[in-house]
Amino acid sequence: MPNIHIPKPWEISGREVTPESVFMNRRHFLKGLTVAGLSIAGAPILGCAQNSDSAAPPTDAPKFDGLKRNPDFAQVNRPLTDEAVAAKYNNFYEFGGTKSIWKKAQALPTENWKVEVTGLVRNPRTYDMDDIKKKFPLEERIYRFRCVEAWAMVVPWTGFPMKLLIDDVEPTAEAKFVRFTSFYDPKITKGPTFSFSRLPWPYTEGLRIDEMANELAFFAVGIYGHALPKQHGAPIRQVMPWKYGFKGAKSIVKIEFIDHQPATFWNTLQPKEYLFEANVNPQKPHPRWSQATERMLGSGERLPTLLYNGYAEYVAQLYG
Numbered sequence: 001m002p003n004i005h006i007p008k009p010w011e012i013s014g015r016e017v018t019p020e021s022v023f024m025n026r027r028h029f030l031k032g033l034t035v036a037g038l039s040i041a042g043a044p045i046l047g048c049a050q051n052s053d054s055a056a057p058p059t060d061a062p063k064f065d066g067l068k069r070n071p072d073f074a075q076v077n078r079p080l081t082d083e084a085v086a087a088k089y090n091n092f093y094e095f096g097g098t099k100s101i102w103k104k105a106q107a108l109p110t111e112n113w114k115v116e117v118t119g120l121v122r123n124p125r126t127y128d129m130d131d132i133k134k135k136f137p138l139e140e141r142i143y144r145f146r147c148v149e150a151w152a153m154v155v156p157w158t159g160f161p162m163k164l165l166i167d168d169v170e171p172t173a174e175a176k177f178v179r180f181t182s183f184y185d186p187k188i189t190k191g192p193t194f195s196f197s198r199l200p201w202p203y204t205e206g207l208r209i210d211e212m213a214n215e216l217a218f219f220a221v222g223i224y225g226h227a228l229p230k231q232h233g234a235p236i237r238q239v240m241p242w243k244y245g246f247k248g249a250k251s252i253v254k255i256e257f258i259d260h261q262p263a264t265f266w267n268t269l270q271p272k273e274y275l276f277e278a279n280v281n282p283q284k285p286h287p288r289w290s291q292a293t294e295r296m297l298g299s300g301e302r303l304p305t306l307l308y309n310g311y312a313e314y315v316a317q318l319y320g
């Protein structure tokens, strides 16, 4: 990972400041930058603002033919989140710092998408989306999803276990970690304008290789039975249901098997707030807010947060 420069508060010039009257949430974001480097005093960089966008997002993508729901992941004792609600409340900082970035995210160019898999593997490969769909049998799984900001949802993802990709590329014995890199083109993904160029782009995430091999670790190419809308990370993203949502990089272009723990986007910005491991844990508060409960998108219901987001039986053994 290149050495990423994190701007100090005094490096942000007045001319980069978006007028306060224009975007309240950006002002909030900037306030954080100026008060505490790239943290936020009183509100997270990963913000929890309610979405005020009333337009309906597009949901007309064709459905996957013959998609089967995996019976082991067919329900989670919580109602499914309404599709339109999930599609209008997103984090995709490449396109901006608000929850209503779904319209801006439509600029993401998903045609001829390629995913390069490289590093410490016997079979480095570059897959296009047809290769991926042919090679890895797609299934549907309903997972709980928990954002570090304490909102949660329940959605049906379409995709395949990451373990299948591991088997295809055959990591060598030296491979201990994996780095996932999201699409990045500053001409297209314009982000929060005042700070965009100073954030550690591209968005990256990382896992230990045994976490990636766990049966829950999933690559999603769809949601609610059809291809991923761009705001959810089309055409392929990670879904890590026992970890906070930021561990799931969207719109992945590169997967590298490496021998060391990679630097990652949020952990580089705020190592004390966004841990590399980032397992959901009600007893471990975020430095600035409790993680004891979560707010369900749509209903607004507050529910207790579950250890490992309710997936302890699958993953607790990974953490001794």
Ligand code: MTE
Pocket (backbone or CB within 6 Å): 046, 086, 089, 090, 091, 092, 093, 094, 146, 147, 148, 182, 183, 203, 231, 232, 233, 244, 245, 246, 247, 248, 249, 250, 251
């Ligand atoms: N991936 C990229 N490339 N950029 C992002 O800003 N945000 C993360 C994660 N993946 C993010 C990302 C965070 S903080 C969350 S909570 C989830 O995406 C949100 O996924 P959703 O918008 O599909 O609900």
